[in-house]
Amino acid sequence: MGFPASIKRGRRRLTFLVVRTFLRMLGFSRAYTFGSWLGELQFFFDGRTRRRLQADVAVALGRAQDDPSVPALLRESYRVNNGAVLEIMSLLDRRQSEAELVARCEIDGLENLRAAMTEGRGAILLATHMGNVALATVRLTAAGWPVSVVYRDARMMSDEFFQSGLEQYGVQGILANAGIQAYGQMLSALKQGRVVQVMLDQGVKRAKDGLVQRFMGKDVPMPAGPAQLARSSRAPVLPLVMTGSSPHWRFEIQPAVRLSGGSLESDVALLVDLTGRQILQSPQFWSWHHRRWRKFALAAPGSS
Numbered sequence: 001m002g003f004p005a006s007i008k009r010g011r012r013r014l015t016f017l018v019v020r021t022f023l024r025m026l027g028f029s030r031a032y033t034f035g036s037w038l039g040e041l042q043f044f045f046d047g048r049t050r051r052r053l054q055a056d057v058a059v060a061l062g063r064a065q066d067d068p069s070v071p072a073l074l075r076e077s078y079r080v081n082n083g084a085v086l087e088i089m090s091l092l093d094r095r096q097s098e099a100e101l102v103a104r105c106e107i108d109g110l111e112n113l114r115a116a117m118t119e120g121r122g123a124i125l126l127a128t129h130m131g132n133v134a135l136a137t138v139r140l141t142a143a144g145w146p147v148s149v150v151y152r153d154a155r156m157m158s159d160e161f162f163q164s165g166l167e168q169y170g171v172q173g174i175l176a177n178a179g180i181q182a183y184g185q186m187l188s189a190l191k192q193g194r195v196v197q198v199m200l201d202q203g204v205k206r207a208k209d210g211l212v213q214r215f216m217g218k219d220v221p222m223p224a225g226p227a228q229l230a231r232s233s234r235a236p237v238l239p240l241v242m243t244g245s246s247p248h249w250r251f252e253i254q255p256a257v258r259l260s261g262g263s264l265e266s267d268v269a270l271l272v273d274l275t276g277r278q279i280l281q282s283p284q285f286w287s288w289h290h291r292r293w294r295k296f297a298l299a300a301p302g303s304s
Helices: 005-026 028-045 047-060 069-093 098-104 110-117 133-142 159-167 180-191 225-233 264-281
Strands: 105-108 123-127 147-151 172-175 195-199 211-215 218-222 237-244 249-253
Touching (some): 005 069, 047 069, 098 133, 110 123, 133 159, 133 237, 159 172, 180 225, 237 264
Parallel strands (some): 105 249, 147 172, 147 195
């Protein structure tokens, strides 16, 4: 029998407070290194999850089950994304110096964003769970771009932690869990000529809350919100892709992608396919061990 929900929440909250205290002692500059080390430990000691993920990743990438590149890229995923999580916590906990943030993140493809914004409808950045995307949005804001970030509540961190952490850098936070209210905030932000960052790469918990799509080898209920937002606002959608993690984070804003103009389902499928292609560009950087995608079963062979 599992622990009651209240005990689980209390345990997660305690973990958050302990980690935050330790990060304050380490400082922002060492948060990523510490997180990467924890990622190494998780990779080696959580063998049950690792073995299942290696099998799933091999299928998703079309590789043999014994391909040595699969555990290698999965290990890098643990290192990069666990390091990113702790760096994000440090970033949002206390305002860091602009010089340190500039040195930690570089963004290519700003000309693509500049061209998209000339249409006067704002722009939608389609990001993925790859590295410290929060830092990329902070850097865009520091460079003068009005950015709104759509986020979901985290089991360990409070909503207020994300909201206040983003606001201290001038970034507007929009809590996706607020439903129709959040959708209204997104539309309003685009009408104001803002850049709205969204993600859809981990799906939703329940099938009834999304549209089931084939995504990285699994049938996953994917949110229709990003596609509906693009359809309603007619704002251009630009992929935000992570291209490097060392010696600093590197992201690229790719050229705008147009929706099909057909049904909502076809547009959701288009964005899901686009997200999958983003991941396949650098699969070692995607958070395969995120709590959502890894819990879905692989699609049956030959099904569509």
